[in-house]
Amino acid sequence: MSGPVQLVWHRGDLRTHDHAALVAAVAAGSTVGVVILDPNVLGPASPRRRAWFLENVRALRVSYEALGGTLLVRTGEPWLVLPVLCAQLRAQRVRALRSHTPYGRVRDQRTAAALARITWHDGLYLRAPGHVRARSGNPFTVFGAFFRVWRDGPAPEPLEPPSHIPAPAHALAECGEIPTAPSDVPLPPAGEAAALAALREFAERRALAYADTRDRLDGAGGARLSYYLNIGALSAATAADALWHRPGTGPQKWLAELAWRDFLADLLERHPELIGRAFQPRWERFHWRAAEPDFVAWRDGRTGIPAVDAAMRQLRATGWISNRARMLAAQFLSKHLRIDWRRGERVFYEWLLDADRASNTGNWQWAAGLGIDNVPYFRVFNPVAQAEQHDPDGTWLQRWVPECNGDPRPLPGAIVNPAQARRDYLAAVEALP
Ligand SMILES: Cc1cc2nc3c(=O)[nH]c(=O)nc-3n(C[C@H](O)[C@H](O)[C@H](O)COP(=O)(O)OP(=O)(O)OC[C@H]3O[C@@H](n4cnc5c(N)ncnc54)[C@H](O)[C@@H]3O)c2cc1C
CATH class of the missing domain: 1.10.579.10 (DNA Cyclobutane Dipyrimidine Photolyase, subunit A, domain 3)
Incomplete structure (x- = not known):
């Protein structure tokens, strides 16, 4: 496909389903994905988390290829790597899901300063930080009140993955190798296919009993989806959608747990000093x-x-x-x-x-x-x-x-x-x- 190239920059969102940046890119023209192995993130990461990240990048490449697309992998600081890559690909626009962590925000500001052509989309949370507010406009500091507004908001509407990722007409540079890193623990199956299967298994077989089983110390009552949600192999909207309309205390309690994730992200965005300082x-x-x-x-x-x-x-x-x-x-x-x-x-x-x-x-x-x-x-x-x-x-x-x-x-x-x-x-x- 000809036309301006769109670059989708994946970070903590290693999936093709429910991905607003990918959907917008495909609608605008030929699309290429990229993951940048950022030494500021991967350097301090423990061996198990580095390995988990890389295995999910590998799985994302498989997802891209299944849709006819290409996922590039590069190494370096994004604000240095992306301008070079955009020039090589003649990319008209970079799209990414907005990050909310203290480092993510600094990284994105620096990258946006180096490259004017970035569009940010929401997608890491069901309700992104800054969206759940009291009528007065004030943020919540207590979860119960936050949850009522969170639950009363619009039902999740996860986006389908594109049926096809159109490739640029010109040849692409090297795809870039995904290194292997040893893990000191056995890793769960990586990637969005495994994450979606785990979600289905929980929704169909265990969600109804969740309110009674969630406190089990062995964890058998929970969904075990946190490592997929936090690497973005599973979208929060897709997870919420699976149980949003299901009656019963189990599904409703589970949605409240998912809301805790949004509540704490909102809190940290407003109070980055909480890393290392007590709330009171x-x-x-x-x-x-x-x-x-x-x-x-x-x-x-x-x-x-x-x-x-x-x-x-x-x-x-x-x-x-x-x-x-x-x-x-x-x-x-x-x-x-x-x-x-x-x-x-x-x-x-x-x-x-x-x-x-x-x-x-x-x-x-x-x-x-x-x-x-x-x-x-x-x-x-x-x-x-x-x-x-x-x-x-x-x-x-x-x-x-x-x-x-x-x-x-x-x-x-x-x-x-x-x-x-x-x-x-x-x-x-x-x-x-
Ligand atoms: C001291 C402490 C540290 C924690 N550190 C983390 C962490 O680094 N990363 C992390 O994802 N969770 C953390 N949690 C929250 C919670 O324990 C895990 O999210 C949960 O155990 C994951 O298992 P599950 O997927 O089976 O959860 P389920 O019970 O099935 O819940 C569904 C989803 O809701 C979210 N969730 C559930 N409980 C919480 C919670 N209390 N706070 C925020 N989100 C929640 C998770 O995304 C989880 O996958 C921590 C909890 C405690 C008490």
């Missing part, structure tokens, strides 16, 4: 214990508290744990051990395949009771009762902490007595000026 400033005066041996015991899953150790061992070995296990591990570090939540947040960010700046920072602050969503600081999980309730037959504990024989009570030599640690934490908070 008074917590900056809290005395976090240095306690290096306790931190190492927590990180390595050797605290002697079976549910906490199971969570941390599973996280390290697989790159994923359930929401309940995340809450338990995060509260144990920040409340029972009174160790700085930022240290734990960094460990999660390194080990989670679904690591996401907004969700990780926001949830750590929520779990540590630092003011997000007004959650009360004095809510402290009892790790023994939690395991009794959410792993009643002890199978999850047995799988990850075989030495406890499925018994959630502290093992001999546990680094703290949870009841005493809870009292010490509450006393420390009450002494906070």
